[in-house]
């Protein structure tokens with residue numbers, strides 16, 4: 123599968139607006155995490171593949187912890203640095219497989235929608251083991267092939283769905299991979315999150331094309347799908363929020 127490089131796109135410009143999580147959704151994630159990871163056990167976090175830092179500051183504030191947001195994309199990091207000014211958060215340009223931080227100093231690694239983008243997963247897993255303290259936590263928020271049917275937009279973009287099927291891990295693959303690298307699964311839950319407050323907002327967010335699967339398809343495929351999605355959204359009578367499922371895995375280094 124071809125590597126998706128955020129430096130070769132202009133997604134960073136639209137990312138925050140198109141992928142903004144409502145405040146209550148962010149709270150839901152933070153609480154789902156700290157339900158399993160006691161706040162007082164976390165003083166240092168690495169937000170791996172932090173992108174524009176959507177979670178970096180929220181994690182720092184929630185856990186009162188030092189957060190290192192790491193990402194290979196200078197474009198995504200530039201956005202992060204311009205919007206997040208906190209003494210608790212530092213950003214570093216690097217790959218997950220090569221983290222310029224000391225051995226055994228980190229209490230928690232957090233990866234949101236990053237796992238499937240990492241090409242050298244074995245080296246990244248070794249690096250996670252190096253930087254994590256003994257009993258440290260690895261927290262993964264990711265879509266999986268098991269959850270694809272809950273994404274409404276994928277019904278209208280079959281080529282994007284095909285890309286996701288090839289690229290995303292299944293729940294079982296992700297668990298087996300990390301188990302094979304010495305991580306013990308503490309919990310796996312499916313978080314039912316609000317993605318948009320109504321269909322107008324849903325259409326607006328999808329039409330910004332800030333999702334990597336939509337960026338990877340042709341312009342023609344995107345326009346065709348968008349026309350059909352627009353018709354669908356306009357036909358919906360409900361003003362209820364639109365939910366999506368995402369998996370949350372919490373592992374501990376044994």
Ligand SMILES: C[S@@+](CC[C@H](N)C(=O)[O-])C[C@H]1O[C@@H](n2cnc3c(N)ncnc32)[C@H](O)[C@@H]1O
Nearest residue numbers: 128171172173176195198217218234235239240
């Ligand atoms: C979908 S974005 C997620 C950003 C952020 N975690 C969030 O949830 O908003 C994926 C990010 O993973 C980064 N990424 C890709 N390959 C990576 C790697 N090998 N190591 C670390 N981050 C990587 C990309 O540059 C991009 O910023």
